[in-house]
Amino acid sequence: MKKNSLSTVLLVLMFTLPCVQLFAQEVKSANHSATHAMTDAQSIEHVMKALFEKPDAPLKVSPISIEGDYAVAGWIQDQRGGRALLKREKNKWSIQVCGGDGLTQANTLTMTGMSSASAKRLAAKISTAEKNIPTEQVKKFALFEGMVKVDGGKHDPHASHGSNAHSK
Template sequence: MKIPALMVLLATLSSGVLADTSTDQQRIEQMMRHTWERPDAPLHVGPVTVEGEHAVAGWTQGERGGRALLKRNSMGWRVVLCAGDALLDPATLHSAGLTPEAAASLSKTVAQAESTQAPERVKQFALFKGVMQVDKDAAHQGH
């Protein structure tokens, strides 16, 4: 009889983690849409990959697209960098403040999440040229 109770507890804990990630994903999408969406140019955000205090969100707006690196602080989620394929590179993520281990893990998770997207959408993420620092303070907190 203890096994079912343990299974219920584990299921509850697991769903709490998924709910937190889902909530973070929704908050990130809402923040980005509120910041950059225009009536004549809807912003489509996703996938949003959250790991700890960092996230990478793919986005498209019309013919344009890219990826955003975000960091959570006491005020919520803030965009640190915008880039294209550079945000798939662990070296870029590390230079933005992630530990080497976290950078490698996030890079792998983003690639997995993007593998579920239509190839045309993923190609749009690569259209953002260069790396644009958006919030330099968020990138270097804790350094």
């Protein structure tokens, strides 16, 4: 009788083990996909680094403040810095404008097409985020002189940005 029970257990294991392994692979694959989906902040950092980072000049992107389909990201490269205004269209982030302190002000943000209410909320988020980082870093964001339209990520590396702007 014990021999039959052992045979039955072995048969059950033979047929169920492949199913359990397949299920485990599906769960692992689902978890892999979920963990590899980028957050908005990660997508923004990726877009900015793709445009501006160089092997000899890494780009630090932080903080990133998001309001709806708009975001402002601070950046530092070498001893220079600034801010970038990004917009999400069709689930893709692109840089619209690079600037300095102007991109922290609601009235400037509304000039980019953002609603007044969204601009005020984004300006408040930027202020809050920048209070949590070192003052030296925030001062570098102000080094970018003027405003440069980037045209949805189609950055012209030969465009004149002033002496403190970054380029690819």
